[in-house]
Amino acid sequence: MDKARAKQIYDSDETFTVQLDADSVWIENVDEANGMVTVTVGNNPVNTKTVSCDRLKEIVK
Template identity: 60%
Template sequence: MDAQRAKAILDSPEMIAVKLEGEPVWIEHVDVENGMATVQVGSNPVNTQTVKTARLEEK
């Protein structure tokens, strides 16, 4: 997905499912300018990764 869509999902009051390589993630921060997002993988709050937004899939 593009960075603008990732930011819209982050800012949305609705819960929108997002996956990273088939794993559910929560978007925690989006750097629109650089096309990067920090995501929490699964339900473990300490398991975070910073990835290109292009790797994220909306489900």
């Protein structure tokens, strides 16, 4: 996923299905300058990761 799409999803009121590897994630923050995102993995608020935007995949239903 590119950083512009990650930012669109983060700013949207809609819900999108996004995955990091095989895990479903919520985008918590987008660092556009560095192309990085902070995500919460699953429903566990203490399980956060900061990764490159290109590691995220939007699942279109």
